[in-house]
Amino acid sequence: MKRTLIILALVAMAAPGRASGQSFLGFRGLGVPVGVADGRSVALGNLGIGLRQVGLSASDPAAAAHILLPSVFVSMQPMWGDFQLEEQSGTTRTTRFPLIAIGYPVLAVNGTVTLSLAGFLEQRWVGHTTRMVNLGGIEVPVDDRFTTDGGTSVARLGWAQRLGARFSVGAAVGTYVGRLDREFGRTLDSLVVGSDVRSYEEASSWHYGGYTFSAGFGADPHELIHLSGALEWSGNLKESPGEDTGGAENRYDIPMRLLWGATGRLSERLHLNTSFAYQDWSGAGGFQAGVVSGKTLSYGAGLEWQMVRRTTRGFPVRLGYRRVVPPFRYLAADPVETAWSLGFGVNLVEVDGVRYGWMDVAIERAERSSSPLSENFWRATVSLGITRF
C-alpha cells in the first residue's frame, strides 16, 4: 500500500505544470491559470480558501494546521472542451494531475509541515495557418504550425501552526518550476517547390523559475463561522532558454494576490461558503502592451449539504458557482471565466470534522471568453486523500 502511494505521488510529480487548463487564452502572456484543483473546492465554487474543515490546500497556508495524522492527497482532472474563435470552432480534451499535497503534523509543537506541487499557469495550444510566400519570384503556399506545450507549477514548503482550538496561521515558501516547449513547423507545398524541399522545424524549450511566499490565517470566531485569509507575494517569474535554445531570459512580474474566504453553517448539515481573490495584473511588467487584464476580482460561492452523515462516515453533496478573471487577454477584451459546479464527497473515515480518508468528485460546466475567443468545457475533478500512511 505504501509503495502504491509513493508510485502515485511520483506519477503526479512527474508532470508539474501540466494541468487541465489548455486554452488559447493568454497566448501572448503566460497562458491560462490552472486554478483551484481539489475536488471539494471545485465543487463548491471556492477559490481555495475559507473552507471549514481541516484539510490540505496549496493556496491556504493555514488550512493544514489542524491535521493530526500524516496525509497526502492528489487530484486528477479530465477535461472535454470546445472553443469558438471567430468563424472557427474546435474541441479539446486532456487529463492531468494538477495537484499533489502532503501534510505531516508535528504534534509536539501543534504544527504541520506541508509540501505541495500545484499547477499555476498553462500554455497548451496549436496554431496553424496557410499563407503564400514568395520564393525566387514564385508564390509558394506554405503551411505553418506552431505548438506550445507546457506551463508553470509552484512547489511549496510550508508550516501551519495551530494557535488554540479556534485560530491558526501558516506560511509557505515556494518556487516556480516547469517548462515550456515550443515548436514551429513549416511545410512548403511540394507541388510547387518539389518533393526534395524539406519541412522546416524549429524547437525551443524554456524553463521557469522564481520564488513565491504566502502567509495566511484561519479562524473560527464562532462555532457557526469560519474565516480565512492569505496573501501571496512573488518575485519575478523567470523564463530561461533551454540548453539548445537561443535568446535571453525573460522576467515577468507576478502581482501580489489577496485571498479571503468564509464558511457559515446555515444548519446542522448545510454550509455556505464564499471566497474572493484580488490580484491586479494591470501594472505587471514583462508583458507586451495590452496583454494583461484590467479586471482584478474573482469570487465564488457554494453550498455543502451533508446528505448522509454517520458516526465515522459522511456523504456531502456540493453545489457551487465561481467567476474568476484570468490574467491574460486573448486580444483586447478582458477575459472572464465562469463555472457552475456540482459534486460530492465520500468521507470514508471522518471523526469530529476531521477527514482521514476521502474522495471528492466535482464536475464543472465552465465558460471562458475574451472576444473573439469563447471556450466552454466540462471538467471533472477527482481528489483522493489518504491519512496515516
Add this chain to the structure above:
Amino acid sequence: MNNRPAYALAARGLPAIIAVAAGTGCGEVLPTASSNDLIQGGVAVEVTLPFTDFGTRARVYGGFGRASELPGGFIAHDFGTGPDGRDVGEQGLEAATLLRFGRYPGFVSVTDTAGTNRPDSSLTFLSGRILARFDTLSSVLTGPVEVIAHAITEPWDGISATWEFAVDTVGLRVSWSLPGGGVVEEIGSSIWDPEEGDTLAITVDSARIASWADTADLSRGVRLTTRVAGVRLQLRSALLWLKTLPSINPDTTIQVLADTEATTFIYDPIPRPPENSLRVGGAPAWRTVLDIDPPRVLHGPPELCEALGCPVEINPEQISYAGLRFTTFAESPAFAPSDTLTIDMRTVLVPDILPKSPLGPPTTGFAGVVLAPEWFSPPAGHVVEVPVTGLVRDLLRGETSDGDPVSNSVALLSRFEPLSIEYASFSDVRSVGAPRLRLILNFSSGSGGGG
C-alpha cells in the same frame, strides 16, 4: 473510529482513480485553430549564390569503367559532324559492336518418331542467324539502315578492345592491323527498319558456324557496322541462333542458342578532356568533381535583410532545400544524349586520392536526376538542379548527422558507370552559366504568439 485503518478504506478508491485516469488520459487533443493572431509565421527566402560564393574548384576526370561493361553496344558511321563538333571534327563518330559467341550446345532434347523426348548429342549445325535487337528510342537514324556483319580475323580481347587496339590491358597492348577491328571478312548484311520492329537478322553460313565452334580461337567474333552516314544505333543485345539437324529425327531442324561470350563496342575518336565545360557520363565515364564550401553568413537578399537584418548567420536546420544548379552545354553532337540520362551526386570521401577516391552515398535519392536529351541540343542553356540539401546541412554542421566527418568535395556522375556512350556537358565555373547554389531558407523569428 473504524477498526480498519483509514488508508485501507481510502485505498479502495485508488483503482477507481487510476482506471479513470487511464480511460480518459489516452486521447489528448490540444486546441488547434487557424489564426494569424496565434501564429505570425516565419521568414522564408530563396537565395541563389554564384559559384564564387560557395565553390572553390572544379575538375573533370575520365576513364571510369569500360565500354564492355555496357550490356549492348553502338554502331555509328560519320555521326555528329557539324559546327559544334569539337571532338569529332569532319569525320564524325565511327562505332562498331564486337561480338564473340561461345560454345555451342552439346545436346538437345528431340522428339523421336515414336513421340518420345530423348537427348541427342550428335548434332549437325547447318547455319546460324545473328539476331540483333536495337533501342529504337536511343538510336539516331532517319530511316532504314543497313547493318553489316563482318567476321573478325585477328585475336582480340572482349573486355579491353578499343578502336586502335585489339588488346589493351595492363602490360599488353596489341594493335589491330587496321583500326576499327583489323582485317575482316563480310558475313552478310540486313536492313533494320525501326518502323517494322527492333530486331534484325543476319544469316551466317555453315562454314563460318563450323569455324566458330573452335572456342580456343581468340580471333573468332563478329563486327557489326553500318555504311549509312549520320546514324548512331544503340544495340541492346545480340544473339546467335544455330540451325541444327538432330540425328534422332533427321526430318526436323531445331534452333538452339549459342552462348554470347563477349559484347563490346569500339569507337573513334575518343573524346578529349573538356576545356570549357563540365562533363558527366560516357563510356568510359567522365565525372565532374566540385569543391564547395557554403557560406555561414548571408548578406542578402534584400527581403532577408529587411526581415531579420543582415548579416544573417545560418544554421543547418534553417536550410529546407539546397540545390546545385548546372547549365547544360552543347558540346559534341556525336556524343550528345539521344535519350534520357540519369545523373547523381555523391561526396568524395578521400579527395586526396582522386580520381580513385571512394564515393559516399547518392545525395539525390533512389531516382537520381533525369536529364532530357533536348536540353543538350544547341543552344542548350537549360538549368539542371541537383538536390544537395543533406550535404549542405552537413557542411554547415561540420559533420554528418551521424557525427562522421564530411567531405566538401562532391562528384557529379552518371547513375551507373558507364551508362552510355553519350555524355552530358555543363557550363564550366568560369562561364556565364557557371554552377550556382540555390538555397531555400526558413527562419522562425516572429512565429508564434507566446510570451
